[in-house]
Amino acid sequence: MNIKNIYEKLFSFYGDLHWWPGDSDFEVLIGAVLTQNTSWKNVEKAIKSLKDHGDLSMDRIINMDEESLALRIKSAGFYNQKARYLKGICKAIKIKYDSLENMKNNFNEVYDFLSKLNGIGPETRDSILLYALNYKTFVIDKYTLRFFSRLYNKEFSYKDIKENTERSLNTIFELKNFHAMIVELSKDYCRKKPLCIKCPMNDICSYGNNGAVPD
DNA sequence: ATCCTGTTGG
DNA sequence: CCAACGGGAT
Numbered sequence: 001m002n003i004k005n006i007y008e009k010l011f012s013f014y015g016d017l018h019w020w021p022g023d024s025d026f027e028v029l030i031g032a033v034l035t036q037n038t039s040w041k042n043v044e045k046a047i048k049s050l051k052d053h054g055d056l057s058m059d060r061i062i063n064m065d066e067e068s069l070a071l072r073i074k075s076a077g078f079y080n081q082k083a084r085y086l087k088g089i090c091k092a093i094k095i096k097y098d099s100l101e102n103m104k105n106n107f108n109e110v111y112d113f114l115s116k117l118n119g120i121g122p123e124t125r126d127s128i129l130l131y132a133l134n135y136k137t138f139v140i141d142k143y144t145l146r147f148f149s150r151l152y153n154k155e156f157s158y159k160d161i162k163e164n165t166e167r168s169l170n171t172i173f174e175l176k177n178f179h180a181m182i183v184e185l186s187k188d189y190c191r192k193k194p195l196c197i198k199c200p201m202n203d204i205c206s207y208g209n210n211g212a213v214p215d
Numbered sequence: 216a217t218c219c220t221g222t223t224g225g
Numbered sequence: 226c227c228a229a230c231g232g233g234a235t
Contacts, residue, residue: 020231036232042222043231077220077230085233121233141231183231192229 003168006151006201010181013200019180020131025100027056028132032124033085034076045075058099061090085119092117104133122158130179136172138165139179143186150190150207 022028027047034043047056049072054060061069070083096113097103103110110133114125126139140158148156169175189199196208 032231035230037219037230038221038232039223039230041230045222075221077222078218078232079220081219081234119233123232127231139231143231179231187230 046073153206
């Protein structure tokens, strides 16, 4: 079973999940930070709150004082540090690139740039690269590692899965939708306490076939 | 290993 | 009531 087959099997169950919703690349970037350890519903509220009081632009985040920004994004949790992160990230982008459009032509440089920013770890970085900047890169989160380790009954590294997936899937759409489908599967079935019996991947999963699981 | 924190679902 | 949440920093 290779990555492409896993993708197809998931796709026949979930189809196109339309990730990531957002009216602009910048909104996607903001959402990537806001959603850290937070459900997407609460991020939507935060973004709506921002939009209700002005347009969502880099300059506005930079010029907004940190406390009122924190208040606007309160529903997303961790609002003090996220407000600080967002301002710092926007300032750094403004200084080095001026706009997100100017970040779309140099993967290695942008990858290193994002990696150094406070508030952007591996998953947020990869999400921004894939969903906001449209680079052909795969997002690995803790769901992805758990999913693959159960599927093959083997521990994989971040690099293992990332390189293998980027080799096997050819389009940006597939990379976007693969991550989306793994997240949905992990919330619906491949949870910490998994629901293997009803899981659409059960018949090819080593963990599901050993299945010490509820009905 | 702990802190950051509001919201929702079971 | 508690667990979980498209994590990251120290």
